[in-house]
Amino acid sequence: MHLTEEERAMASGRFGKGIKRSMDLLVKFGQAFGASRMVRVASAHIMPKGPIDLLKEFTEGVENAPTFCTLHPFMSAFDPEKWEGMGIPEAFASQELPAFNERLAIYRRLGIYQTYTCLPMLVGNLPRKGECISWIGSCAQLFVNSLLGARTNRDGAVTNLAVAVTGRAPYIGNFLDENRRAQLLVRVRHMKGGLSYTDLGAIGYYVGEKARDRNIVIDGLPPDLDLSRSLALLAPLPASGAVNLCHIPGVTPEAANVSDVIDESCERISVGKEDVTAMKGLFGGTGPVDLAVFGCPHCTISDLKTLAALLKGKALARNKRLWIGLPYQTYQLGQAMGYTGEIENAGGVITSSCMAAIPDAPFPVSVKAVATNSFKAAHYISRLTNGRVRVYVGELEACIEAVTGGVFRQ
Amino acid sequence: MKLTGRVVNGKNVAAEALVLDRPFSFIGDFDPKTGRLTIKGHPLDGKSLAKKILVCVTGKGGTFAPFTAYEAGRKGNAPVAILCEKMEPILCECALVMDIPILDGFSASPVQVIRSGQMLSVSESGTVSFREND
Numbered sequence: 001m002h003l004t005e006e007e008r009a010m011a012s013g014r015f016g017k018g019i020k021r022s023m024d025l026l027v028k029f030g031q032a033f034g035a036s037r038m039v040r041v042a043s044a045h046i047m048p049k050g051p052i053d054l055l056k057e058f059t060e061g062v063e064n065a066p067t068f069c070t071l072h073p074f075m076s077a078f079d080p081e082k083w084e085g086m087g088i089p090e091a092f093a094s095q096e097l098p099a100f101n102e103r104l105a106i107y108r109r110l111g112i113y114q115t116y117t118c119l120p121m122l123v124g125n126l127p128r129k130g131e132c133i134s135w136i137g138s139c140a141q142l143f144v145n146s147l148l149g150a151r152t153n154r155d156g157a158v159t160n161l162a163v164a165v166t167g168r169a170p171y172i173g174n175f176l177d178e179n180r181r182a183q184l185l186v187r188v189r190h191m192k193g194g195l196s197y198t199d200l201g202a203i204g205y206y207v208g209e210k211a212r213d214r215n216i217v218i219d220g221l222p223p224d225l226d227l228s229r230s231l232a233l234l235a236p237l238p239a240s241g242a243v244n245l246c247h248i249p250g251v252t253p254e255a256a257n258v259s260d261v262i263d264e265s266c267e268r269i270s271v272g273k274e275d276v277t278a279m280k281g282l283f284g285g286t287g288p289v290d291l292a293v294f295g296c297p298h299c300t301i302s303d304l305k306t307l308a309a310l311l312k313g314k315a316l317a318r319n320k321r322l323w324i325g326l327p328y329q330t331y332q333l334g335q336a337m338g339y340t341g342e343i344e345n346a347g348g349v350i351t352s353s354c355m356a357a358i359p360d361a362p363f364p365v366s367v368k369a370v371a372t373n374s375f376k377a378a379h380y381i382s383r384l385t386n387g388r389v390r391v392y393v394g395e396l397e398a399c400i401e402a403v404t405g406g407v408f409r410q
Numbered sequence: 411m412k413l414t415g416r417v418v419n420g421k422n423v424a425a426e427a428l429v430l431d432r433p434f435s436f437i438g439d440f441d442p443k444t445g446r447l448t449i450k451g452h453p454l455d456g457k458s459l460a461k462k463i464l465v466c467v468t469g470k471g472g473t474f475a476p477f478t479a480y481e482a483g484r485k486g487n488a489p490v491a492i493l494c495e496k497m498e499p500i501l502c503e504c505a506l507v508m509d510i511p512i513l514d515g516f517s518a519s520p521v522q523v524i525r526s527g528q529m530l531s532v533s534e535s536g537t538v539s540f541r542e543n544d
Contacts, residue, residue, distance in 0.1 A: 158476040
């Protein structure tokens with residue numbers, strides 16, 4: 001593997017222990033996966049979680065991060081300012097708060113942007129087509145790889161940190177043209193009545209499991225999918241599967257046509273109404289709900305507008321909760337537009353944390369059932385609570401009905 | 411018996427093998443606080459991985475797995491080497507975080523050829539030696 005003079009100096013310790021440790025990991029990792037060289041990355045997006053000692057070890061002696069670097073949400077739904085209003089147990093908060101403060105001090109020193117969102121491309125970290133980057137977060141990875149044509153691998157949290165600290169990544173995986181073609185062609189069969197938000201989520205959830213970790217191309221989608229509904233489709237793909245690149249012909253920049261990204265031998269499957277119904281059935285039923293959760297992935301300003309209209313004049317029933325996840329920068333815009341007032345008057349709590357509650361899922365003990373419009377959130381919440389919390393998936397109206405005096409029906 | 415593999419982060423290590431017949435993840439399959447496997451329903455559930463050589467098919471995903479591996483290392487509950495049929499990025503990253511060797515590319519599958527409990531010697535150049543009749 002070829003290293004530049006500067007990279008060799010980084011690996012030798014000339015720029016400090018943190019860079020040496022980071023570079024050592026990246027070089028060995030690169031060798032393991034056949035990298036011919038390192039590349040400079042254009043940006044990074046890292047996970048604000050994990051052992052403090054690890055963060056200190058990999059950033060020791062580093063005064064400024066050399067990369068444009070943003071932060072993923074407050075994890076496990078733990079928002080340092082909103083946790084109490086969300087009902088998260090005090091015992092969990094008391095162990096998380098010191099860690100949060102220690103991490104923040106390091107991020108400040110390094111000049112890492114405190115975005116705390118899983119969609120940093122909406123608040124300032126916008127990669128260009130072809131840029132090599134290292135981003136954590138399976139939905140963000142899919143978004144930038146697919147919708148923007150940027151190039152990130154599925155780095156684990158420590159490789160990702162090492163890339164942010166050094167500004168370098170091994171030239172492997174999705175960085176290479178030949179690894180960006182699709183190995184599975186999915187044809188969406190026509191479904192009468194169009195595709196709702198949860199229909200799209202169901203398609204993503206169904207396809208993810210079939211695709212496993214292959215790149216895919218999805219044909220037959222309506223041409224007018226907005227940002228929010230595109231995310232509904234993409235987010236579940238790496239939850240039920242491990243997809244991180246999804247071409248959509250005519251929409252994504254690397255696939256003007258299906259033929260641009262597949263070979264003759266490409267496997268083909270189709271998905272139809274019965275598959276959508278089956279996926280919804282995994283999180284279906286009728287019953288009481290203690291908590292409604294929206295914002296997995298984080299809500300856009302359009303989502304917030306819709307929620308404000310649905311909640312206007314309504315109030316949560318007694319002992320019911322509503323969490324809405326979005327970047328706090330979007331909260332500020334929502335405040336100016338009058339949306340957040342409607343939501344908070346109804347009793348909703350708006351937070352910049354991870355609504356799938358990954359990885360600790362510290363739900364209040366009183367929460368036995370959750371309603372959400374996100375298949376990704378449903379997948380993780382049910383698994384992370386070991387089935388203790390029952391999760392329903394439904395459209396916004398059905399979920400809101402369940403916490404404002406009714407029950408959930410799907 | 412000797413097996414030769416491709417080695418990443420080579421070191422000389424000797425320890426007892428723990429052989430798992432499937433892909434392994436440090437998150438989900440392992441508790442860093444105890445060093446034990448947490449694979450419900452599997453015969454090896456509850457067995458300690460601490461200071462052993464993990465022999466497995468390959469790794470599987472999990473952004474957080476390297477954090478768990480790091481914790482295990484700090485608590486003295488980490489394995490001391492990993493032998494697998496096929497290297498996988500997260501498993502490799504975990505090995506590097508724990509600063510242990512990881513090997514693949516053997517001419518025979520280590521999962522088929524090695525048995526749990528056998529004492530293995532792993533050289534920094536990628537040779538794995540053990541007595542067949544242990």
